[in-house]
Amino acid sequence: MKYSQFKKTRVPKYNKTDMDRTAVKGFYITLTLVLWVLRKDYDFGSKRIGDFIDKVSVAFHDLNEYFTIEDVESALKDEVGIDIVLDDVFTGVGI
Numbered sequence: 691m692k693y694s695q696f697k698k699t700r701v702p703k704y705n706k707t708d709m710d711r712t713a714v715k716g717f718y719i720t721l722t723l724v725l726w727v728l729r730k731d732y733d734f735g736s737k738r739i740g741d742f743i744d745k746v747s748v749a750f751h752d753l754n755e756y757f758t759i760e761d762v763e764s765a766l767k768d769e770v771g772i773d774i775v776l777d778d779v780f781t782g783v784g785i
Contacts, residue, residue, distance in 0.1 A: 717750065721743070721746065725739055728742065
């Protein structure tokens, strides 16, 4: 399967009545960009990209049921030194 076909068949579909359309679009745009970087800069193939999508999809659905985004931000800062800053406008990531 080619990358262009893979992207169309593997990106999870979300019920737009249950989620804010803006959040879904932001998730879609972010996921698409991350997948492109993984493909072009890290040479991920369809298997590793599929695994990544599956893991992100599970995390996206588990968000707020098992953990908050603040929990994830804190873990990233504590474990790998990445500090994600969000004010009224996204201001950046510090490493």
